[in-house]
Structure formats: C-alpha cells, structure tokens
Amino acid sequence: DGGITQSPKYLFRKEGQNVTxxxxxxxxxxxxxxxxxxxxxxxxxxxxxQIVNDFQKGDIAxxxxxxxxxxxxxxxxxxxxxKNPTAFYLCASSIAHLETQYFGPGTRLLVL
Amino acid sequence: EDQVxxxxxxxxxxxxxxxxxxxxxxVSxxxxxxxxxxxxxxxxxxxFTLYSAGxxxxxxxxxxxxxxxxxxxxxxxxxxxxxxxxxxxxxxxSGGGADGLTFGKGTHLIIQP
Numbered sequence: 001d002g003g004i005t006q007s008p009k010y011l012f013r014k015e016g017q018n019v020t021x022x023x024x025x026x027x028x029x030x031x032x033x034x035x036x037x038x039x040x041x042x043x044x045x046x047x048x049x050q051i052v053n054d055f056q057k058g059d060i061a062x063x064x065x066x067x068x069x070x071x072x073x074x075x076x077x078x079x080x081x082x083k084n085p086t087a088f089y090l091c092a093s094s095i096a097h098l099e100t101q102y103f104g105p106g107t108r109l110l111v112l
Numbered sequence: 113e114d115q116v117x118x119x120x121x122x123x124x125x126x127x128x129x130x131x132x133x134x135x136x137x138x139v140s141x142x143x144x145x146x147x148x149x150x151x152x153x154x155x156x157x158x159x160f161t162l163y164s165a166g167x168x169x170x171x172x173x174x175x176x177x178x179x180x181x182x183x184x185x186x187x188x189x190x191x192x193x194x195x196x197x198x199x200x201x202x203x204x205x206s207g208g209g210a211d212g213l214t215f216g217k218g219t220h221l222i223i224q225p
Contacts, residue, residue, distance in 0.1 A: 006155075033212055042116070043156075043199070045212030058212055090155050098143065098203065101213065103155035 002027045004104035006091050011109045013078065013085060021076045021107045023091030031097040032074035036060060037088040037106075049074055050097040078109065086111050115139075118200050118216035125223050128189050133219045135200030136182040145183050146213065147176050148199040156199055159185075190223045197221070 004025045013019045023032065031050050035043040045058030049068040063082025068074055074093075078085045088108050092101040119134045137145070144163050148156035160169045162178040169176050173194065175186040185198055197220045201213040 004155075035212070040217065042215035042217050043201075043213070044215075048212055100144075100146065100158060100161050102158055103148075106153070106155045108153075 004091060004093055004102060006089075006104040006107050008107060009105070011107055012112050013109060014112050016080045018077055018079050019109070021078070021089055021091075021109070023074045023076065023104060024072055025074075025091075025093045025104075026072060027093060027095070027102070028071070029093035029095050029102075030071070031094045031099070031101075032068070033092040033094075033101060034058075034064075034066065034074070034076045035090045035092065037090060043090065046076065048097075085109055116200060116202055116214050116216040118198075118219050120219060121217070122220040123222070125187075125190055125221070127191060127223055127225050130186070130188045130190070132187070133185040133198055133221070134182060135185070135216055137200075137202050138181075139202050139204040139214065141204050142202060144203045145178055146201045146203070147183070147185055148201065150197045150199055150218070152197075159198075187221070190221075192223045192225050195221055195223045 007022045033048040034046040037043050044060050046064050047066045049055040052071050055066050055068050065077045088106050090106050091104040094101045115138045117136050147159040150156045160176040165180045167178050173188050177184045197218040199218045201215045
C-alpha cells in the first residue's frame with residue numbers, strides 16, 4: 001500500500017526540549033510539505049522541499065527546522081525557540097512541486 | 113492580501129437535503145483550487161482539483177465548480193457519512209515566494225439521519 005505515514009500520533013514536549021516529528025512516504029513523490037493546523041484557523045505552511053537536499057521556508061518557519069536527506073523522508077524538528085508549539089502537524093507530498101498534495105494522518109503535539 | 117474565505121462556517125442538514133458550500137478567493141494568478149475532506153483527528157483527504165473558470169468535477173454525491181472568484185462544492189442527497197469538515201485551498205502564482213497552498217478555515221458539515 002502506498003501512502004504517507006507520520007509518527008508518533010501524539011507527542012508531548014517539555015519546556016526547553018526539542019522534539020522531532022517523522023514523515024515518510026512510499027509514493028515516489030519528489031515534493032514534501034509540513035503544515036500546522038490550529039483550531040479555528042486554516043492550515044499554515046511551515047517548510048517545503050521540492051527535491052532531496054533542498055528545502056524552503058514557508059509562512060511560519062520560525063522555531064522549526066527540517067532536513068531532506070532521502071526522497072522518502074522529511075522530518076520536522078520543533079525547537080525550544082517555538083513558544084507556542086501545541087498544534088496538529090500535517091505532512092503532505094506531491095509527485096512534483098505544484099501538483100496535488102496528499103496528506104498523512106497527522107501528529108498532535110502537546111506541551112507538558 | 114491574498115485570502116481564501118469559506119462559508120458557512122458550519123452547516124447542519126437532514127439526510128437527503130441537498131446544499132452547497134462556498135469558497136471565495138481573492139488571489140491573483142490562480143494556479144489551482146483544491147477541495148479536501150477532513151474527519152476529526154485525521155489528515156485531509158483529497159477530493160478535487162479545479163484549474164479554470166467553468167470547470168466542473170464530480171465524485172459520488174459531490175460536485176465542485178469554479179468561477180473566476182469562487183468555487184462551490186455541491187452535495188446532493190447527503191448521507192450521515194458525508195459529515196466532515198470540508199477544506200478549500202488555492203495555489204497562486206508566487207513569483208518565487210513560499211509556494212504551498214493557502215487554506216480556508218473550512219466548513220463543518222453535519223448530516224443528521
């Protein structure tokens with residue numbers, strides 16, 4: 001079965017801690033994206049990558065970092081600099097940049 | 113400022129009662145309008161992509177249409193399993209800027225049996 005997987009489903013962060021959210025796809029898609037979803041707001045773009053070893057900041061990149069060392073993987077690190085990290089994080093991929101995006105199941109991040 | 117507005121915010125229908133959801137946009141240089149369905153606690157599920165005014169697409173009880181300023185998602189004879197939040201997103205010509213999708217806040221649809 002081809003698809004996008006995100007792990008963990010729930011993640012708890014302590015003050016001052018960095019945490020990493022996993023996103024893996026076996027769709028052979030070149031482009032991958034990270035969005036954040038907050039109640040009552042639309043999804044907002046954090047980072048995106050059009051190709052391996054390249055990524056671009058989205059609208060709300062401050063406090064986040066990413067890497068794209070493999071085509072299948074696009075992990076997101078929420079750093080201690082992100083002061084309001086509680087949200088639902090969604091990873092997406094598309095066969096190429098500008099094509100239709102398909103989403104993973106999401107990771108809910110909570111702060112202890 | 114580019115913007116995507118969905119209305120209504122919430123809609124409650126009886127099973128079989130047809131209706132439409134609206135997505136209006138004020139972006140310049142539209143490069144695609146996308147409809148997604150999202151169930152609680154899950155990722156959005158892709159429904160349709162529309163590229164040009166006058167285009168229509170259908171899937172089961174859903175039909176999406178596009179004009180130069182808005183899109184409609186028509187739901188015909190809905191069933192309780194159609195209950196979900198429906199998201200609209202647009203991609204505009206970015207000219208080299210951040211190039212993801214701009215999402216509306218969604219319409220929360222409830223179909224009562």
